[in-house]
Amino acid sequence: xxxxxxxxxxxxxxxxxxxxxxxxxxxxxxxxxxxxxxxxxxxxxxxxxxxxxxxxxxxxxxxxxxxxxxxxxxxxxxxxxxxxxxxxxxxxxxxxxxxxxxxxxxxxxxxx
Amino acid sequence: xxxxxxxxxxxxxxxxxxxxxxxxxxxxxxxxxxxxxxxxxxxxxxxxxxxxxxxxxxxxxxxxxxxxxxxxxxxxxxxxxxxxxxxxxxxxxxxxxxxxxxxxxxxxxxxxxx
Numbered sequence: 001x002x003x004x005x006x007x008x009x010x011x012x013x014x015x016x017x018x019x020x021x022x023x024x025x026x027x028x029x030x031x032x033x034x035x036x037x038x039x040x041x042x043x044x045x046x047x048x049x050x051x052x053x054x055x056x057x058x059x060x061x062x063x064x065x066x067x068x069x070x071x072x073x074x075x076x077x078x079x080x081x082x083x084x085x086x087x088x089x090x091x092x093x094x095x096x097x098x099x100x101x102x103x104x105x106x107x108x109x110x111x112x
Numbered sequence: 113x114x115x116x117x118x119x120x121x122x123x124x125x126x127x128x129x130x131x132x133x134x135x136x137x138x139x140x141x142x143x144x145x146x147x148x149x150x151x152x153x154x155x156x157x158x159x160x161x162x163x164x165x166x167x168x169x170x171x172x173x174x175x176x177x178x179x180x181x182x183x184x185x186x187x188x189x190x191x192x193x194x195x196x197x198x199x200x201x202x203x204x205x206x207x208x209x210x211x212x213x214x215x216x217x218x219x220x221x222x223x224x225x226x
Contacts, residue, residue, distance in 0.1 A: 043116070044215075044217045089154075098143065098167070099160060104154040105155075
C-alpha cells in the first residue's frame with residue numbers, strides 16, 4: 001500500500017498464505033526488471049527477473065508478473081514461510097545500462 | 113567462492129569527521145558498484161567502476177564523497193567531512209558483466225553520523 005514519509009510499505013501475512021508484493025515503475029523505456037530480497041543484516045539478494053517481452057515468469061515458489069500497460073510489476077510468493085520475512089525491492093533497467101534503478105522496498109512480515 | 117566483503121559493518125562517527133568504507137569484490141569481477149540506502153527509502157546508485165576506471169559517478173551526492181579503486185581490485189569510499197544526512201547503509205556490489213541478475217551485493221556498512 002501507500003506510505004507516507006519514511007515509513008516503509010509493509011505486508012503482514014500468516015505462514016502458509018500467498019503473498020503479493022507490488023511495485024510501480026516510471027520509465028516506459030525499462031526493458032528488464034528484477035526482484036531482490038534483503039534480509040536483516042545482509043545485502044540484497046537476487047530472486048527472479050523478467051524481460052519486457054514477457055508478462056509472467058515463474059521460479060521456485062515465486063512468480064513475477066509484468067503489466068507494461070500500467071507500468072506495474074508484482075512478486076507473488078506461494079505458501080509464505082517465516083524465512084521469507086525480509087524487505088523486497090523491485091529494480092528496473094533499460095537498454096544497455098549496467099545500472100538498475102531500485103524502488104524503496106516493501107517489508108514482508110510472516111507470522112508463524 | 114568468497115562473496116563481496118565490506119568493512120566495517122558498522123561505523124558511528126561525529127559530524128565533521130572522516131570515514132573510509134572498504135569493499136572487496138568477488139575475484140575476477142571487473143564491475144564494482146556503490147549504492148546507498150537512507151532509512152526507509154530506495155537503494156540509490158552512487159557510482160560504477162570498471163576495473164580501476166570510474167564508468168559512471170552520476171550518483172555521487174557531492175564532493176565530500178571520494179571513491180577509489182586502485183589496481184582494479186578492492187574499492188574505498190571516503191566521506192570527508194561527514195554530515196548528518198550521510199547516515200545510511202552503504203552497499204557495494206560486483207558483477208562480471210552487466211548489472212541485474214549478475215549483481216552480488218555485500219552485507220553493507222551501516223554509517224551513523226551523530
